[in-house]
Amino acid sequence: MKLTKLLTGATLALGLATTAMADPTKVGFVYVGPVGDGGWTYEHDKGRKAVEAAFGDKVETTFVENVPEGADAERVITQMALQGADLIFTTSFGYMDPTINVAKKFPKVKFEHATGYKQADNVSVYSARFYEGRAVQGHIAGHMTKTNKIGYIASFPIPEVIRGINSAYIHAKKVNPDVEFSIIWAYTWFDPAKEADAAKALIEQGADVILQHTDSTAPQAAAQAAGNVITFGQASDMGEYAPFPRVSSIIDEWGPYYVARTQAVMDGTWESVSTWDGIGAGMVGIGEISDAVPADVKAEALALVDALADGSYHAFTGPLNKQDGTPWLAEGEVAQDYSDDGLAGMSFYVEGITAEIPN
C-alpha cells in the first residue's frame, strides 16, 4: 500500500497548505448524467449552485458530468481528492464502491454518497423519500385515468425504484380499484431515445397515465404528442410541459442539504451520518398540481401531501400483502426503514401488481 501512503501524504500536504492560506472550501460533485438532463443531474447541479450562492467566495465548486459508474468513477473521485477537494458529493448509486475505495485513501476528505447504504468514518449517505411523492402521484393518477391503465417507465430493479412503483400502485388502487400497472424496465437512468420508445409502447398498450423513474423529458414529449395522456415531472419540475400533459411532479431538493453539509465542513462539525428525508424535511417537493386536475382531486392530493409532511400518515400503512399474497403489514402497521422486509432493501411488489420484478 505504498501509493496509499503517498496519497495520504499528498492530501496531508494539501490540507496543511489549504489551512495555511485560508483557501476557499473546495466542494466537488460527480454526476452520472449531463447537467442539462432536465432531471436528476440537473437538480444536483442546482444544489451545487445553491452552495455557491450561499457561500460566495468562501467556497469553490467543481463538477464532472457523464461519469460512468465503475472504474472511471473511481478515477474522477480520486482526481477531485488529489486536487484538494474538502467535500465530495457522489450523486449516483453506482458510485458506492468507488466512493468507499477512494475514501479509504483520503481519510481527511469528506464524502457524501447519494442513495447508497455503505457508510464510513468519512463517508455519509443521503437520499430522499421519493416514495412519498409517488404516493401523491398514484393518488392523482388513479383519479385521472379513464382507461384504468397506468404505464410506468422504470430504470433499474433496485429497492428505490421498486418502492416507488409500490407506493404509486397502493395509492392509485385506493382511489380506483380497477387500476392496472404496466411496467417497462429501461435499464438506464438517462436515455431519451429509449425512454421515448418505452412511453410510446405503453401508450399503444392503452395507458393514459405515464409515470417515469428515468430522468429525461422524452416521455413528456411522447405524451404530448399522443395528446390524451398525462405525466408527472421526475426529479425536476419539468414545468415546460405544464399544465398538460405534466399535471404535477416530484422535485428533488438537494440545495438545503448540500449547503448544510458544506457549512459543517467549514465549521469542522462534519460527521458521518445517514440521512433519509422526505416531504416534511423539504428534500422532496411536489410540483404545482395543474388545472388539468379537477379541484376536488387536487384538494385531496394536497391534503395527502400535508399528512405525509407532518407524519400523520405513512405511505406504507397496513393492511398490505406482498404480491404472492403473504401478509406484509397488519392493519395500521407502518413499514420499517431497516428490517427484513423494510423499505431500504425492498425487493418485492405488493399484492395486485401483475408484473414480475426482472430476475
Add this chain to the structure above:
Amino acid sequence: MIALQKRPTPSRALSLATPLIAVLITMIMGGALFAVLGKNPLEAIRTIFYDPVFGEFAFYYRPQLLVKAAPLVLIAIGLSLGFKAGIWNIGAEGQYIIGAICGAAVGLAFYPTESRLIFPLMILAGALGGWAWGMIPAFLKVRFGTNEILVSLMLVYVADQLLASMSLGLLRNPEGMGFPGSRNFSDFPAASSWINEAAGLHWGMAFAFIAVIFAYVLLNRHILGFNIRLTGEAPRAARFAGVNPTRLILFCLGTSGALAGLAGLFEVTGPSGQINIDFASGYGFTAIIVAFLGRLHPVGILLAALLMALTYVGGDLAQGNLGLPSAAIQVFQGMLLFFLLALDLLTNYRVVLKKKGAA
C-alpha cells in the same frame, strides 16, 4: 465539380505521419473550440495532454492511463488481425461482455475459496467465452455466408441483455441488499486481476504487452500472418496462393473474440470490480478507433491506445479543473477520428477540380 482521383503511389511517409498530423490538427481545432467556449485553449490542451503524464499528480495518472489503455490494446490487437484480412468484427463489445461474464462466473463459483488455481481458470473461461461469442458470426459466415459486420454487431445487444440478466439473477450478490450486481472482486483476492492495486498494475496490462509481441511476430514472421496480409491486400492473389478463407475467418474472429473476452475478464476482476448492468463501457467500440488510429500495426495500436486513454483521463481532468462540458471533450475525441480519416483519404486520393460535363 470536385472529384477524387486515386493516387497511383500514395506516399508511404505521409501515410505513417497522418496520425501525428491528425493529432496536431485536433489540438488546433480543439483549442479553437475551447476558446469559443471561453476557456484558455493552451491551458485546456495542456490539461488534457500534459498534466496526466507530467503534471503534479502524474504519479497517480500514469498507471491510470495503463488501466484505461490495457483493454483497448487487447481488443484492438485482435480486431486488427481481422481488419487486415478484410474480416470485420464490429462486435468486440459483446465478446468483451461475455468474456467478463464467463470468467466472473467461474471465479464466483469458487467464492470464497482461496487457491492459486482460480485466477488462471478464470482467464481461461474469459478467453473461451469471448472466443465462443466471436465464433457465432464466424460460423454463420462460413456456413451460410452471412455478413459478419451485422451479426457481430447484433450480438452486442444480445450480450447486453445477458449482462443485465446476470446482474439481476444468477450472479447477483446474495449480500447486496437487493441491489443488482455481483460480489465485488476486491473482496476476493484469489480472483483479483490486480498485481499491485496501489501501483495500478493488473494482469491485463501484462497480457496486452504479450498480445502486441505475439501479433507482431505473427504478422511479420509467420505464414499465417503473411496470409492475413495477403488476403487483405490482394484477395485474388491469396486465392491463387492457396489461402483457405474459411480457416482465416475462423482464426481471425475467434482470436479477436478471445482477446476481447480476456480484456473483459481483466476489467471485471480489477478496475471495474463487479459484473453489473452498466459494466460495458464502450471499450469494444473505442478499440475500433484505436485499431485504425494505430494503422493496424501492433506497435501503432499500443501508442494509439495510450493516446486515447490520455484523451479520456485528460478530458475528465479538464472537466473538473476547467469546467469544460463533457460534450466538448467528446467532440474533441470525435475530431481526432474525423481528421485521421480525412487525412487518410487525402493520402490515397487527390482532389481534382473537373469542369461540369467533362465527366
